[in-house]
Amino acid sequence: MQRLASSFLSLLLPISLCGQSLTIAGTSAVPGSTAYGRFDVAAGSDSATWVPFAIIQGSKPGKTVAVLSGAHGTEYASIIAAQQVIPRIDPTKLSGTVIVVPLINRASFERMRVHTNPVDEKSMNGGYPGKATGTQTERVLDIIAREVIARADVVIDLHNGDIDENLRSYSYWTRTGKASQDSVALELCRAMGLDHVIVRNLDVTNPASTRSASGYSLSLGKVAVVAEAGRWARTDAADVRALEDGIVGMLGQLGMLQRARPTPLRITWLGEDSRVRTDSNVVWTPLVDRGARVRSGQALGYTSDYWGRKISDVVAPKDGIVTFIRSVPSAWAGATLATIADLLERPAGWKKP
Ligand SMILES: [Zn+2]
The missing domain is CATH 2.40.50.100 (RNA polymerase II/Efflux pump adaptor protein, barrel-sandwich hybrid domain)
Incomplete structure (x- = not known):
């Protein structure tokens, strides 16, 4: 009876044989589902906080992509894009996992403070891998490093022009000199769809170069792409859409979603700024x-x-x-x-x- 029941179940649930559930910070997503959760960051030398995240767990196994946004909490176009892309990714059609952290710097967002976390006056994009016993910024980055970046094959870091920034939309192709990382990153920059790409060289052995989300991820051997679209902290639909489409395009490039072959993008290459x-x-x-x-x-x-x-x-x-x-x-x-x-x-x- 028991044997019969289990073989019957496995016939009914073929998906569960193809993928595995993923649990992050107490939030679980079974294959073919999306789960919303939060990282609770305990108080230390300063106040406690929490950071929202979502797990989109594909029905089939595949790569893990992390989408990080809102390290600068008034860069609204990239925050909205990260929020809106969550329901756009159909987990039943996804191979692999997408972890989205749409708003890393919640205090900056809530107090409209540009660039830094007003709780400890630190940058939330310059202190990786964080520190569990540090100030609020360091404790948040420690959790993101361990729970999100450590699991990812690819890290996509979204930004846009802040309140004080009249910015031309572009992606960064940050190269480490390691062909396996650099070639995938190049294809992802093309798939991102922004027609200006800044080419940067990174020395992953230089600790000063690996404090950002992308630099830290690259130092761990992962692929990382930074994309910026929009200016003046505005939420122009075209910019939000460009970032969303770029994420979906990159998932297509990685073979995680089916997509029509995109029109090749003519890129304006930019050197060190x-x-x-x-x-x-x-x-x-x-x-x-x-x-x-x-x-x-x-x-x-x-x-x-x-x-x-x-x-x-x-x-x-x-x-x-x-x-x-x-x-x-x-x-x-x-x-x-x-x-x-x-x-x-x-x-x-x-x-x-
Ligand atoms: Zn930014």
């Missing part, structure tokens, strides 16, 4: 738009004092394309005013930075 910063507190007036092609010495904008008297022009340090231009008058010492990237004919080979 040079930042132009101010060394004192000034009032900033930009004179060029994102995406502008500029010549070395061309004025990008000018600075003024707090009485409104012009101090000086700020000029492009080289020929290139404006990937980012500061869009608000507030500019404190050390703030980035503009970023200029080289236009490349095609990406050169990897070189140790």
Whole structure:
């Protein structure tokens, strides 16, 4: 009787033989289902918090992809895209697992604080792998490193232009010099669908280069792609959609979802970006738009004092394309005013930075 019952069950539930349930932080997703959960981060030297996540567990086995968003909690387009892509991925048609963390920096979102976690004033994209006994940012990153990044084959980190950032949408193809990582990342950048790609070289043996979500993931031998779409913290539908479509496109590229063969993307390749910063507190007036092609010495904008008297022009340090231009008058010492990237004919080979 028992034997009969179990063989009958296995006939009824072929899916359970093909995949396994996944449990993260007490939330379980059986094959072919989506589960919503949260990481509870206990209080330490500062307050407790929690971080939302979803597990999309495919009906068939396959790779694990992590989608991280909202390390900067006012970069709303990427947060909304990560939220909206969860129900767009049909777990019954998925091979493998997608773990989505749509809002890492909840305090930044709730208090509309740009760039940092207001609880401890730390960056939530610059402190990996975190620290279980550290401040709130470090405790959150420790959990994401252990529970999400450690499980992933591929890490997709989403961003967009923040309140102060007039940003040209692009992906980063960050290369480690290891062919197996770099070739997959290149195909994923194409599948992401943003037509500007910044080519970066990373030295994974340099600890300073592996503190971001993508750098840390690459140092563990995973594939990582960073995509940014949208500016001024706006939630323009086209930008949100571009990020969502990009995630679905990458899952197709990885063979995790069926998709029609996409039209090949014509990519504008960009080299290392040079930042132009101010060394004192000034009032900033930009004179060029994102995406502008500029010549070395061309004025990008000018600075003024707090009485409104012009101090000086700020000029492009080289020929290139404006990937980012500061869009608000507030500019404190050390703030980035503009970023200029080289236009490349095609990406050169990897070189140790
Ligand atoms: Zn960001």
